[in-house]
Amino acid sequence: MATKIRTKNPESRLIVEAMKPYQIDKIDKILEKLSLSNPIERTVSRNQILSSKPLIPMPLPTVQASSNSPQGHSVLEALLAKHTRRFRPPDPPRLQNRPKTVSSLKSKKDILIQSNDIQDKTDKLNDEILTEPIPHSVTISCKKDPIIVGKYEIGDEIGKGAYGTVKIGVNTANNEKVAIKIYEKAGLLNPTRKKNVEREIKILNKLNHPNIIRVINTIETSSAINIVLEYISGCSLSDYLKSRSSRRIEEYQAKGVFKQILLALEFCHNLGITHRDIKLENILLDHEHTVKIIDFGFATYIANDKKVQLFCGTSCYMAPEIVTNKESLGPPTDIWAAGVVLYVLITGTFPFKAPQTKELYSKIQRGMYVIPPTMSSQAREVIKGVFEIDPHKRPTATQLLAYQWMNNGMDKTSSLKSRNLAGISPLFNKTFC
Template sequence: AGGIRVPNQTPRPPERPKLVKPSLNQTVVRKKSKQERPAWFVGNYQLRKELGHGSYGTVYLATSKTNNKFAIKCYDKSKLCDLRRKSEVRREISILQQLKHRNVIRLVEVLDQPKQLSLVMEYAGSQSLWGYLKDLSGNCIPEEEAKGLFRQIVQGVNFCHNQQISHRDIKLENVLLDGNHKVKLIDFGFATCMPHTKKMKLFLGTPCYMAPEIVDDKEYSGDKADVWALGILLYCLLVGFYPFTGNTQSDLFKNISKSQLKVPNKLGSDVKDLLSWLLQKSPNNRPTCSEILEHRWLGSGVDNEREVIDFMVNHGYFEPQILESLESAENEISQKYHELLEKRNTGLELNSKMLHSLA
C-alpha cells in the first residue's frame, strides 16, 4: 500500500580484489597507514611500545641495533623543573647504579638528552606479580610456589638493605615475573640510601602496604617499613586479598594501626608464624631480611642453597668466586648455580652430569 517492496534475497558481498604477486625485479613500496608513525629512537634504541607511565615520565619497551630488548624510562625534562623532583631522579639513578643483583632490575646506561632523561634498563618481561595473581582462580598461589617467589624477593630486598638502601614501595606491582618464575624488583623512584639507624618522616608509599608507624605519622626506619610491606605481599600471594582493608583511606589506616592480623586456617603453621613476625605492629619486633631467609618456612631452600655451593666447590669452583657472582649481574657461574638450585628444589639429587650439561 504505497510502500516499496524489498526483494527477498540476500545481497551479494562485494567482490574481493585479487592479490597480484609483484615481479621479483619490481620495487614494492608499502604505503604508510594513518595509524603508523615514524620510527622513534632514543639514542641507539628504538621504542616499540609503551609499558606504563606516571606523572613525570613513561616506560617503553625498546630494542637495540642487535635486537635485544630493554625497558627505557623516559623523563620529560619540562616536567622536572623543581629542584626536589630533579634531586629525586638523580637519587634514583645513583641507587640503581649501586644495585647489581639477580633479583633487582639492572640499570644499563643513562642517556641525557636536551629534552629528556632516559634510564635504559634490562627488560624482565611485562607481567607483574599482581598481573599474574589476578588471572588465577582465587587470586592466590600454593605455599610451595609462594615460597620460591618470596625467597627471591627477600634476597633482592636483603641485598638492597645491605647497601643501606630502602625501597619504600614494595608491592605486587613492583615485582616482575618472567616465564621461568624468576623475579625482579623494580621501580626505585621512592627508594632512599641512608643508614637504617637514621629515621625518616616523609609520608609516602602505597596505602595498603604502609606500615603502622607511617600511617600514624611517626618517624620510621625504611628497612622495617620494607619488611612490613613484604608481609603484606606474602599474605596476598597466599590468600588473594589484603590483610587490612577499609572503605575509606582513613578506615584503612585505622585498621593497619589497630586491627589484629587474621590468618586463614588453610595456611600451615610455619608460614602463619612468619606472617605474624613480619606484620608486627612494633617495627622493633619485626625481623631483618637475613632473619627472614633463616626462618623455618624458608629453611629447606636455604639448606639447598648451601648444598649447591658445596657441590660446586667439590667440582672445582671457589666459594668466594661463587658468592661474588651471586651478588653481581647474571653471569656464567651464577647461571649454573641457579639452574642447579632449581633442580635441587624440585627434589632431584645433584650429580656431576648435571654440572657438565650446563657447561
C-alpha cells in the same frame, strides 16, 4: 485556494481580472474573440492573481489557468507574451565577436594537438595499470620515522608512572631489547621531582643483583632523561594472580617468590637503600620464574640507623609507623610491605582492608588481621613476625631467611624455578620493566 467562476461569459471576467493590474488597453478585441467560444467552466488560482504587483519592472508572475478550449488558451498566451515586453528589463548589449586571426587559430590548434597528446599518454598509462595483476590484499601504512636516542631506537609504550613513561627500545648495534624509562624535563621543573629522579639513577647504579632490575645506561637529551633498563618479558605478580580463578598460589610456591624478594631486600638494606614501595605491581616474574623488583622512584639512600619522616608508598602496604606519620627506620617498612605481598600470595586477599582510608589506617595501627586456618603453623610465624607493630621488634630480611618455614622442604641443591615455583606460568602477553 482555487475559485470556480460560473457566469454567462466566464472568459470576459477572467481576462479582465487577470489584466487589470497591468493596465492593458484595448481589451475589446480580445473579449470579442473570446466570446466566440462556448461558455465553459474554468478554474483559476486567485491567490497568484492577487499577489501580483503591477508596474514593477520584473518578470510577470505565473498565472495558472486550465481550459478545455485551445482557442482561449492560445489567445491568453499571446496577450501575456505581448504585454510583458513593457516590464522586462532591457537585454544587456551584445559585444561583437572578435575576428579570428590566423595566429589565434594556429595557437588554438597547437593547444588542441597538445591536449590530445596528453590524453593519449594518460589513456595508455591507465591501460598499463589495468593490465597489471591485482593482489588479493593491499595494506597501506604510513610508517613514522624512528626515534633514536643514543644507539637505541624507541618503540611502543609498555608502562607509565607518576612522572615518566616506559617504552620498549632496541639496540641498533646488536638488536637487543631494552626498556627505556623516559622522564620529560618539562615535567621535572619542580626541584623536588628532579632531585628524586637523580636519586633514583644514583641508587640503580649501585644495585647489581639477580632479583633487581639492572640499569644499563642513562642518556640525557635536551628534552628528556632516559634510563635504559634490562628488558623483562613476563608479568607482574598482580597480573598473574588476577589470571587465576583462586587469586592465589600454593604455599610452597609463595615461599619461593617470597625468598627471592627477601634476598633482594637484604642486598638493598645492606647498602643502606630502602625501596619504600614494595607491592605486587612492582614485583615481576620473568619466563625463567625469576623475581625482579622494579621502580625505585621512592627509594632512599640513607644509613639504616637514621630515622626519617616520609609518607609515601601504597596505602594497603604501609607500615604503622608510616600511617602515623612518625619518624622511622627505612628497612622495617620494606619488611612490612613484603609481608603483605606474602599474605596475598597465600590467601588471595589483603590482610588490611576497609572502605575508608581512615578505617584502613586504624586497622594497620592496631595490627588487626585474620590468619586463615588453612595456613600452616610455620607460615603463621612468618606472618606474625612481619606484622609486628613495633618496627624495632620486626625481623630483618636476614632473620626472616633463617626461619624454619623458609628452609623447610627447600632443597638447596635445586633451583627455585625447578622445584619451589613448579606450576607457575607467567603471562607472556604483557611486558613490563
